[in-house]
Amino acid sequence: MKILIVEDDFTCRMMMQRLLEAHGKCDVVINGKEAVEAFIFGIVEGKPYDLILLDIMMPEMDGQEVVKEVRRIEEEEWGIIYPKGIKIIMTTALDDPKNVVTAFKSLCDAYLVKPVTEQSLIAAIREFFPDFGR
Amino acid sequence: MQVSQLEALFAACRTSEADLRRSLDKYTVFFQKIPALIAVTHFHDGLFVDVNEVFCHETGYTREEVIGRTVFEMNFYPDRYKRKELINILLQNGFVDNMEMTFRIKSGEDRIVKITARSLLIDNKEHLLAIIDDVNDQISRSAELHRAIEEAEAASRMKSEFVANMSHEIRTPMNGIIGLTTLLLRTELTEKQREYGLAVQSSARSLMKIVNNVLDFSKIEAGRMDLEIFPFDLKKTCEEIVNFLSFQAEIKNIEINLITPEDMVRHVSGDEHKLKQILMNIIGNAVKFTSEGSVSVNLKPVSVSGEDMVVCFSVTDTGTGIPEEKKDNIFDAFSQGDSSTTRRYGGTGLGLTITKQLVELMGGTIECESVEGVGSTFRFTIPLRIDAQSHQSQSGKGVDDNIRSLGCAVQGDNFTGIDGKAMNILVAEDDAINSRVIIEILEQAGFRVHAVGTGRQAMAAWQHVAFDLIIMDVQMPEMNGLEATEAIRAKEKSRTCKQPPIPVIALTAHANAEDRRRCMAAGMDAYLTKPVVVNELLCNIRTLTKTPHDGPLRKADATEECKKVSLSRNEFFDREALLRRVGGKETLVSELIGHFLKDLPMQIEEISRAMTDGDFSLLGSHAHRLKGAAATICANQAAALADQIQLAAKEENLLKTDSLLKELREHYAYLNANIKEGGNR
Numbered sequence A: 001m002k003i004l005i006v007e008d009d010f011t012c013r014m015m016m017q018r019l020l021e022a023h024g025k026c027d028v029v030i031n032g033k034e035a036v037e038a039f040i041f042g043i044v045e046g047k048p049y050d051l052i053l054l055d056i057m058m059p060e061m062d063g064q065e066v067v068k069e070v071r072r073i074e075e076e077e078w079g080i081i082y083p084k085g086i087k088i089i090m091t092t093a094l095d096d097p098k099n100v101v102t103a104f105k106s107l108c109d110a111y112l113v114k115p116v117t118e119q120s121l122i123a124a125i126r127e128f129f130p131d132f133g134r
Numbered sequence B: 001m002q003v004s005q006l007e008a009l010f011a012a013c014r015t016s017e018a019d020l021r022r023s024l025d026k027y028t029v030f031f032q033k034i035p036a037l038i039a040v041t042h043f044h045d046g047l048f049v050d051v052n053e054v055f056c057h058e059t060g061y062t063r064e065e066v067i068g069r070t071v072f073e074m075n076f077y078p079d080r081y082k083r084k085e086l087i088n089i090l091l092q093n094g095f096v097d098n099m100e101m102t103f104r105i106k107s108g109e110d111r112i113v114k115i116t117a118r119s120l121l122i123d124n125k126e127h128l129l130a131i132i133d134d135v136n137d138q139i140s141r142s143a144e145l146h147r148a149i150e151e152a153e154a155a156s157r158m159k160s161e162f163v164a165n166m167s168h169e170i171r172t173p174m175n176g177i178i179g180l181t182t183l184l185l186r187t188e189l190t191e192k193q194r195e196y197g198l199a200v201q202s203s204a205r206s207l208m209k210i211v212n213n214v215l216d217f218s219k220i221e222a223g224r225m226d227l228e229i230f231p232f233d234l235k236k237t238c239e240e241i242v243n244f245l246s247f248q249a250e251i252k253n254i255e256i257n258l259i260t261p262e263d264m265v266r267h268v269s270g271d272e273h274k275l276k277q278i279l280m281n282i283i284g285n286a287v288k289f290t291s292e293g294s295v296s297v298n299l300k301p302v303s304v305s306g307e308d309m310v311v312c313f314s315v316t317d318t319g320t321g322i323p324e325e326k327k328d329n330i331f332d333a334f335s336q337g338d339s340s341t342t343r344r345y346g347g348t349g350l351g352l353t354i355t356k357q358l359v360e361l362m363g364g365t366i367e368c369e370s371v372e373g374v375g376s377t378f379r380f381t382i383p384l385r386i387d388a389q390s391h392q393s394q395s396g397k398g399v400d401d402n403i404r405s406l407g408c409a410v411q412g413d414n415f416t417g418i419d420g421k422a423m424n425i426l427v428a429e430d431d432a433i434n435s436r437v438i439i440e441i442l443e444q445a446g447f448r449v450h451a452v453g454t455g456r457q458a459m460a461a462w463q464h465v466a467f468d469l470i471i472m473d474v475q476m477p478e479m480n481g482l483e484a485t486e487a488i489r490a491k492e493k494s495r496t497c498k499q500p501p502i503p504v505i506a507l508t509a510h511a512n513a514e515d516r517r518r519c520m521a522a523g524m525d526a527y528l529t530k531p532v533v534v535n536e537l538l539c540n541i542r543t544l545t546k547t548p549h550d551g552p553l554r555k556a557d558a559t560e561e562c563k564k565v566s567l568s569r570n571e572f573f574d575r576e577a578l579l580r581r582v583g584g585k586e587t588l589v590s591e592l593i594g595h596f597l598k599d600l601p602m603q604i605e606e607i608s609r610a611m612t613d614g615d616f617s618l619l620g621s622h623a624h625r626l627k628g629a630a631a632t633i634c635a636n637q638a639a640a641l642a643d644q645i646q647l648a649a650k651e652e653n654l655l656k657t658d659s660l661l662k663e664l665r666e667h668y669a670y671l672n673a674n675i676k677e678g679g680n681r
Helices: A010-020 A032-044 A063-078 A097-105 A118-126 B003-033 B053-059 B081-093 B136-185 B191-221 B234-251 B272-288 B324-329 B339-345 B351-361 B391-406 B432-444 B455-464 B481-494 B513-521 B534-546 B555-566 B575-581 B586-612 B616-632 B636-650 B654-680
Strands: A002-006 A025-029 A051-054 A087-092 A110-113 B037-042 B048-051 B096-104 B110-122 B125-134 B230-233 B255-259 B267-270 B294-305 B308-317 B366-371 B375-386 B424-428 B448-452 B469-473 B504-508 B526-529
Touching: A002 A010, A002 A032, A010 A025, A010 A118, A010 B586, A010 B616, A025 A032, A032 A051, A032 A063, A032 B136, A051 A063, A063 A087, A063 A097, A063 B136, A063 B191, A087 A118, A097 A110, A097 B513, A110 A118, B037 B053, B081 B096, B081 B110, B110 B136, B136 B191, B191 B351, B230 B234, B230 B513, B234 B255, B234 B272, B234 B294, B272 B294, B272 B308, B272 B351, B272 B375, B351 B366, B351 B375, B424 B432, B424 B455, B432 B448, B432 B534, B448 B455, B455 B469, B455 B481, B469 B481, B469 B534, B481 B504, B504 B513, B504 B534, B513 B526, B526 B534, B575 B586, B586 B616, B586 B654, B616 B636, B636 B654
Parallel strands: A002 A025, A002 A051, A051 A087, A087 A110, B255 B294, B424 B448, B424 B469, B469 B504, B504 B526
Antiparallel strands: B037 B048, B037 B125, B096 B110, B110 B125, B230 B267, B267 B375, B294 B308, B308 B375, B366 B375
C-alpha cells in the first residue's frame, strides 16, 4: 500500500503520516503541483500510489484542481476510467456545499472534514481497502 | 428282427455318429477360431472349462495350462472382488455388457478389457461364458490423443500468457514515456518543443492503445480475464458512452441516437467496465465506418425471470457495410475488411475479436448483419442481474429499526428558523411506513411536515410551498429522488429571484462511494442511510438550516459534529480529545504538540507579514492553514482565533485582523507556558 499525503500544514502532515506509516508507505508533498508530479512519477517508476489524501486549500494548485488533473491524466494517458484508478480522499477543513459537490463532481472517492482522527482516517480508507491496518 | 434290418440300423447309427462328430468338429473349429477372446468357466468357483485360441494367443497361456484351474489360481484378476461384482450383476440383470476390468496375463502385464458375459447351463451345471474385448490399445490411443490436445492447448495458453506478460512488460517503459512526456508538457517550453512533445504524446497514446488491446486479447486467450460484478445504472452507462462518442459523431456530422424502453430496469449488477468496453468498440466502430447518415443504439430486455435479465443491444449504422466474403471472419483475430481498411481506418484488427470474447465471457452472444454500401447492424445480448433492493424487503427491515430508533429521546433542540417560526420540511418517500416514521421524528422535534410519495409530487409541492428543507428518498416511482433534485436545481438556476438553493437530504438504502457521488452530482447536500437514526437526521437538518455555509456533511462528519457540540468549547486545549483522536498514542501527542508550538510563531509571522503587505487572500489562506493545524491538535482557542482572522481577511477588515493577531500572539505565549507544562505531566 502506497499513500501520498498532500498537505501544506506541518502539524496536520505529521499527524497523518504518523498515524498511517505503520500500515503503508507514506510519501508527503506540500502542494498540488508536487502532488500531480508525484502521482505521475509513481506510475513511471512502476510503483503507483494506491491512495491520495488531499487537502484542498494549498498554494501552487489547490486540491480541487489536483483531482481534476489526476482523473484527466488517468483517462487520457492510461485509459483508466473511474472508478478504477487511484483512490482520492479529500482531507480538508472546508465543508461548504460548493467544495464538497465540486470534489465529488471531479470524481474524488471520499470527503473527510478536518480535524481527522485515527479512527475516521482508517475507516475512510477501509471503505476502499478493507484490509487496511488489520 | 432280421440281420439285414439290424445292419441297416447300425449303419444309420454310424452315419449319425459320424455326422455328430463332424458337426461337433465344425463347432469346435468355430469356437477356436472366432477372433475374440472367449472363456467358459464354472459360474461360482471360476474353474476354466474351455478357452479359445485367441484367448491363448492374447494371454500367453496354453489351453492345458488353463483348463482345470480356477481364475483365482491363475491370478487373472488383480482385483479379486471384481469377479464377484461381475457375478452379482449377472445374477441381478441376467447379463453383463462391456464391463471394464483389469486382466492379468501370463507375462504379468495388466490389460484393460471389457467383458461381456452370460450364464448358461451345460450338463445341468451353471457356467459362465465370457467374451473379452481387449481395449488397452483403444484406451491408450485415446489417452495419447487427449494428451496431444492438452499439450497443444497448453502451448497455446503459454503463448497467450507470454504475449500477456510481454504486453505487460511493454507497458512499463511505455508508462515512463507517457508519464515523462506529460511532465515535460507541464513545464515551460518553446512552441517548437511543445509541438514535438505533443507528437510524442500522441504516438505514445496510440501505441498504448494497441498494447492494451493485445494485452486484453491474450489475457482472454490465456483464461486470465475475470468478471468483476458490481451494481450499476445501465441506462446511465449507455448514455455516458453515447455522449462520449457524440463528439466524434458531431465532427463527422452524423447523428447518434440512444433508444431505451421507458420501463426498462436501470439498476443492475454486472461487469460495467467490460460492458463499456464492448459498447465503446461496437458504437465506436459504427461511428468510424459511417461517413453520412446516423448510428442508432437500441436496448431491449429480451427475457426477464426473477432477478435475471437478458438485455439485447443493437447498433445500426448507415456506414460502408461489410463485403459478403468477409462476413464470416470479421470476429477472427487480425482481420479487418482488407489491408486497405487498416490503412484507411487504422486499428489492430483485434477490436471485434476482443468484443466477441468479452460478450461470450459475460455469457452473451453477438451477431452481425450487413449489406455492403447500406450499413451494418451488430446485435449482442448480455445477461445481467436485476439489483435486488426491492422496496418491500428494504422497508421490512427498515421499519423495525426506525421504530426502535424512535424510542431514543429527541434532545431538546428548538428547531425554528431564524425568524422564530417553525420550519417547513418536505418529505418525499414512497414507502408509507418509512414516511410515517420520519414524519413522527420531525413532528416530535417541532417541525411542520408535508409528505409526498413520488419525485414528481415533490417537484410540484416545492413549486407551490416555501419549504426550508427537503428530505428525499432516492428510489421512488415516477421520477426518482436524483431526477427530482436535478430538476429542482435546474429550476432554481433559471429563476430570476436569487433565493438560496433549498437544502436536500438524500435517503438511500445503501451508500457506497458511487451512490454518494450520484447524490452529490444530482445536487443533494447530504445523505442518510436507511433506517434513519434520529440524531443523525436532526444533526443534518441543524447543520443545513441554521448555518447555511456549513453545508453538506458526510454521514461520519455529522456524527462528528454532534460530538463536537457536546464538547466544552471553552477549553483552550483538549489534550484528552487529541489523545482519543490519535488512538491513544501518548508519544505522538507530545510530538504533535511540540511541533505545533515550534511551528506556531512562524505561522503567526507569516500572517503578520501578509497583513503588512495588505495581501488579504494570502492572509486568509495562512489563517486557514493555522486553523487546520490548531483544530487537528485540539487547540480550540487558537483554532477559533484563526477562524476569526480568516473571516476578517475575507471582509478585508485590517483593524479587526490586527487586534485578533495580537490576541493570537498572547494566546501563543499562554499556550507555550501551559501546554508544555501539561505535556510534562
